[in-house]
Amino acid sequence: MGKFDQYKVELRGMTAPTASLELDIDNDFFAKIDGPEVQKGRANVKINVTKKTGVYVLDFDINGHVIVTCDRCLDEMEQPIAANGSLSVKLGDDFGEDGDTVIVPERDGYINVAWYIYEFIALAIPLKHVHAPGKCNREMMDKLRKHTPREDDGDMEGSGETDPRWDALKDIMDN
Ligand SMILES: [Zn+2]
Numbered sequence: 675m676g677k678f679d680q681y682k683v684e685l686r687g688m689t690a691p692t693a694s695l696e697l698d699i700d701n702d703f704f705a706k707i708d709g710p711e712v713q714k715g716r717a718n719v720k721i722n723v724t725k726k727t728g729v730y731v732l733d734f735d736i737n738g739h740v741i742v743t744c745d746r747c748l749d750e751m752e753q754p755i756a757a758n759g760s761l762s763v764k765l766g767d768d769f770g771e772d773g774d775t776v777i778v779p780e781r782d783g784y785i786n787v788a789w790y791i792y793e794f795i796a797l798a799i800p801l802k803h804v805h806a807p808g809k810c811n812r813e814m815m816d817k818l819r820k821h822t823p824r825e826d827d828g829d830m831e832g833s834g835e836t837d838p839r840w841d842a843l844k845d846i847m848d849n
Contacts, residue, residue, distance in 0.1 A: 677706050678788040683723060685730045686765060686783025693723040699738075699791065707788065711796040715740030717755060719791055729775060732787065734759040734794055746804045747818070749811035757798035761790055 683695065697719040704713050717738025724731045736757040744751045764772065765780040778785045804810070 678786055681788035682784045682786050684784045688725055691725050696720050707792045709792050712740045728764060730763045732761040736794055742799060742803050744805050745802055747810035747814045749814055751805050753799055753803050755795055755798050757794045759794035
């Protein structure tokens with residue numbers, strides 16, 4: 675068995691106009707994919723396949739969480755993920771693309787969706803992710819704060835939303 679054999683979705687052999695399957699992915703999946711955005715997580719993936727004239731439409735419904743780095747304290751945190759995605763697939767001579775439609779070889783008759791699942795999840799991670807208030811790693815926060823030069827209060831931006839203490843940290847991380 676190949677690393678991603680369980681993520682093959684049979685198309686050519688579909689006997690009914692629709693098919694559905696369900697997969698559970700975990701840390702093992704992310705380790706094998708080895709993508710840049712996510713290394714750990716757990717999710718349930720539901721896929722509905724609809725056979726239309728000459729094209730198969732795959733709808734993904736993904737629910738779970740990924741482990742990402744908190745923007746504030748740099749510690750790991752669980753980020754809930756609810757992602758939806760759609761993919762149009764055609765059978766053809768070879769792998770390719772036709773606009774937004776993916777082409778897979780008819781001789782194979784399936785599409786491997788492992789990378790698409792990964793991409794839908796990666797896209798669903800909010801740009802900003804921080805622990806719930808009070809849940810940050812205090813030790814780490816103290817360390818970060820010690821290495822932060824004190825800033826002149828007059829320099830602060832007037833955003834009422836962020837705690838001014840975080841602004842200095844943000845500057846470190848933006849560099
Ligand atoms: Zn945190």
